[in-house]
Amino acid sequence: MKVYAGLAGIPVVKSSISYIDGEKGFLEYRGIPIQELVENSSYLETSYLLVFGKLPSKDKLSRFINDIKNNLYLDDSVLKFLKDIPSSTHPMKVLQSIIPVLSSKDPNTDVLDEKHHYSSLVNLLGQVPTIIASWKRIQEGKEPVEPDPELSYSGNFLYMMRGEKPDELEERIFDKCLILHAEHTINASTFTAIVVASTLADFYSAVSSAVGSLSGRLHGGANERVFYMLSAIKDIDDIPAIIDKKLKNKERIMGFGHRVYKTYDPRAKLIKQMLQEISSIKGDSKLLKVAMEFEKVATQRLKEKRIYPNIDFYSGVLYSLFGIPPAFYTPVFAMARISGWIAHCKEYIKENKLFRPTQIYDGGHNIHYIPPEKRG
Amino acid sequence: MKVYAGLAGIPVVKSSISYIDGEKGFLEYRGIPIQELVENSSYLETSYLLVFGKLPSKDKLSRFINDIKNNLYLDDSVLKFLKDIPSSTHPMKVLQSIIPVLSSKDPNTDVLDEKHHYSSLVNLLGQVPTIIASWKRIQEGKEPVEPDPELSYSGNFLYMMRGEKPDELEERIFDKCLILHAEHTINASTFTAIVVASTLADFYSAVSSAVGSLSGRLHGGANERVFYMLSAIKDIDDIPAIIDKKLKNKERIMGFGHRVYKTYDPRAKLIKQMLQEISSIKGDSKLLKVAMEFEKVATQRLKEKRIYPNIDFYSGVLYSLFGIPPAFYTPVFAMARISGWIAHCKEYIKENKLFRPTQIYDGGHNIHYIPPEKRG
Numbered sequence: 001m002k003v004y005a006g007l008a009g010i011p012v013v014k015s016s017i018s019y020i021d022g023e024k025g026f027l028e029y030r031g032i033p034i035q036e037l038v039e040n041s042s043y044l045e046t047s048y049l050l051v052f053g054k055l056p057s058k059d060k061l062s063r064f065i066n067d068i069k070n071n072l073y074l075d076d077s078v079l080k081f082l083k084d085i086p087s088s089t090h091p092m093k094v095l096q097s098i099i100p101v102l103s104s105k106d107p108n109t110d111v112l113d114e115k116h117h118y119s120s121l122v123n124l125l126g127q128v129p130t131i132i133a134s135w136k137r138i139q140e141g142k143e144p145v146e147p148d149p150e151l152s153y154s155g156n157f158l159y160m161m162r163g164e165k166p167d168e169l170e171e172r173i174f175d176k177c178l179i180l181h182a183e184h185t186i187n188a189s190t191f192t193a194i195v196v197a198s199t200l201a202d203f204y205s206a207v208s209s210a211v212g213s214l215s216g217r218l219h220g221g222a223n224e225r226v227f228y229m230l231s232a233i234k235d236i237d238d239i240p241a242i243i244d245k246k247l248k249n250k251e252r253i254m255g256f257g258h259r260v261y262k263t264y265d266p267r268a269k270l271i272k273q274m275l276q277e278i279s280s281i282k283g284d285s286k287l288l289k290v291a292m293e294f295e296k297v298a299t300q301r302l303k304e305k306r307i308y309p310n311i312d313f314y315s316g317v318l319y320s321l322f323g324i325p326p327a328f329y330t331p332v333f334a335m336a337r338i339s340g341w342i343a344h345c346k347e348y349i350k351e352n353k354l355f356r357p358t359q360i361y362d363g364g365h366n367i368h369y370i371p372p373e374k375r376g
Numbered sequence: 377m378k379v380y381a382g383l384a385g386i387p388v389v390k391s392s393i394s395y396i397d398g399e400k401g402f403l404e405y406r407g408i409p410i411q412e413l414v415e416n417s418s419y420l421e422t423s424y425l426l427v428f429g430k431l432p433s434k435d436k437l438s439r440f441i442n443d444i445k446n447n448l449y450l451d452d453s454v455l456k457f458l459k460d461i462p463s464s465t466h467p468m469k470v471l472q473s474i475i476p477v478l479s480s481k482d483p484n485t486d487v488l489d490e491k492h493h494y495s496s497l498v499n500l501l502g503q504v505p506t507i508i509a510s511w512k513r514i515q516e517g518k519e520p521v522e523p524d525p526e527l528s529y530s531g532n533f534l535y536m537m538r539g540e541k542p543d544e545l546e547e548r549i550f551d552k553c554l555i556l557h558a559e560h561t562i563n564a565s566t567f568t569a570i571v572v573a574s575t576l577a578d579f580y581s582a583v584s585s586a587v588g589s590l591s592g593r594l595h596g597g598a599n600e601r602v603f604y605m606l607s608a609i610k611d612i613d614d615i616p617a618i619i620d621k622k623l624k625n626k627e628r629i630m631g632f633g634h635r636v637y638k639t640y641d642p643r644a645k646l647i648k649q650m651l652q653e654i655s656s657i658k659g660d661s662k663l664l665k666v667a668m669e670f671e672k673v674a675t676q677r678l679k680e681k682r683i684y685p686n687i688d689f690y691s692g693v694l695y696s697l698f699g700i701p702p703a704f705y706t707p708v709f710a711m712a713r714i715s716g717w718i719a720h721c722k723e724y725i726k727e728n729k730l731f732r733p734t735q736i737y738d739g740g741h742n743i744h745y746i747p748p749e750k751r752g
Contacts, residue, residue, distance in 0.1 A: 010733045039745075100470075201591045354564055375433050
């Protein structure tokens with residue numbers, strides 16, 4: 001008997017939510033290529049697609065959007081709590097912490113009743129962005145900005161984060177960025193969500209646990225570290241030497257390489273295009289120039305090893321252009337992934353099987369209790 | 377390729393924390409039979425044993441107990457939050473919610489630094505009982521009872537729950553009950569904890585997620601349902617008919633049967649002895665009489681199928697004698713399991729491998745995006 005460490009290569013679900021071809025570098029949500037969704041859809045429409053399996057009718061979509069907009073506001077108790085938390089608390093902790101209590105205002109949390117899934121989804125999609133943005137403002141010693149349901153979903157989030165309304169370009173590109181982060185088959189956080197859901201705990205408990213999982217430095221958080229790496233580069237001409245030094249020291253280059261993709265991550269390609277669109281309109285930022293050059297050099301050096309930039313390489317750069325502080329990059333990832341997590345929970349419990357793996361015991365037997373005074 | 381549904385029979389860890397022999401009905405923690413620990417140890421000493429692998433020296437034990445007693449008090453922000461939460465919120469949600477923010481007052485949460493594990497353990501063992509007891513009081517519209525570090529760990533918990541000091545018998549038996557619930561190899565909640573820990577998220581995030589997992593009705597909560605089943609029995613003479621009806625209808629009998637034990641659950645045997653001790657001193661309660669008779673009849677009927685009472689059959693009855701309300705049975709289970717969860721997290725990350733299982737995709741490909749106006 002051997003241990004399946006990390007369960008690498010072990011299929012734990014049959015799933016029809018998303019598909020990755022790592023050799024060809026493509027990604028589909030419910031069979032639709034990610035490029036088509038980024039080009040034509042919105043984050044909320046894509047969320048509906050992921051969770052319910054097909055694109056909504058016009059009426060269903062507008063009802064869905066309305067229901068979410070009616071759920072943007074936080075309960076007073078949640079706002080009070082945010083103001084009481086020590087201001088040094090990381091936003092991922094705040095998110096993991098608030099999500100379970102959101103269930104207390106939702107009378108429809110029975111996961112065995114399919115109709116209840118809609119309610120959890122709408123509540124979480126509505127309130128999580130408000131929690132993140134409110135926490136950012138509170139950490140800065142400012143009052144939270146009230147949601148503005150007249151704005152688009154993404155427009156409202158950027159507005160609540162910054163206190164000023166974004167322009168059309170920012171709003172549109174941020175929304176596409178949420179689409180790119182909404183789903184990506186089974187990883188540690190999605191797996192956490194379905195393990196919790198398999199006990200028939202409600203989706204609030206499952207999503208909160210997934211946030212906890214995403215907070216780990218081996219999972220979410222890579223985009224934040226890419227940002228720091230790129231920000232530390234003083235001169236573009238230093239880049240080849242910096243990369244060569246890292247390669248010589250066998251350091252991992254943050255934002256490069258992916259378990260599944262053996263070619264360019266299709267999401268990185270799309271974010272790169274977005275960055276180029278922004279820079280063609282607003283002009284280049286220094287960080288963007290550094291990122292482009294870094295990517296060019298690192299890709300040349302790593303091509304033979306089939307290591308390419310992943311989504312995390314560019315997403316931090318994009319968020320920084322939107323005025324989002326680094327500690328909030330992973331929370332934005334979490335906010336986008338809510339629909340993916342819920343889609344997987346919903347799918348899993350349909351033919352639910354409680355997760356109960358086993359262990360190989362390698363300890364002693366029949367050891368006796370020794371009273372404290374006789375211990376060494 | 378097949379799906380390993382629920383990962384039944386798949387070993388995910390090598391572990392030396394606990395061992396079950398389901399055929400013989402015995403359970404060991406770090407190789408020591410559970411009976412010896414229940415007879416001689418305390419919950420805190422057993423927690424130390426589980427997490428650090430061996431019984432502490434006299435000095436280490438007294439330092440450990442002191443450090444926990446110094447951590448019984450809740451931060452003002454936590455108390456304020458408890459008072460703000462809607463009073464209908466289930467205590468398991470409250471627990472899942474508060475635990476992540478406890479990390480904000482702990483400067484030592486780097487899981488790769490072994491010294492930091494002690495700090496998480498001591499904080500969680502200290503504060504979780506206070507959170508549970510405070511929430512019970514607040515739900516009842518009463519002020520939380522301040523911890524009394526002069527009392528034993530279990531004595532203080534019962535005192536905070538009820539507002540009056542327990543007698544020696546209650547204190548002693550409740551502590552043994554915590555020992556019985558402290559650890560039980562890999563189940564859904566322990567698995568959740570190690571999946572989260574494998575991302576290198578801190579132990580607060582891992583334990584909060586495990587609480588979320590334990591809140592599911594297929595996992596924790598069986599003891600609560602046994603209590604309701606037994607409470608509903610009006611007359612002891614009705615028991616054979618009630619059981620026969622359940623068996624005829626192929627209903628599952630709550631509190632009977634276990635995935636691993638094919639004989640009497642050793643923990644159930646020990647709790648039964650404790651109940652007998654209590655009743656010999658304090659006299660029989662009606663509930664206890666009903667439970668004893670129910671067990672006798674059900675065990676006769678189910679013996680051929682090798683189905684026996686499990687720990688959940690008697691633990692609710694015991695908690696009810698201690699004045700603990702049914703909604704708090706699973707939180708008490710969670711509180712006792714903290715040491716088991718942390719022991720597994722600590723063990724797992726020593727040779728950490730991020731959990732990343734895979735899926736078998738069974739959806740479509742190359743489906744095109746259709747604009748809303750053209751959808752059916």
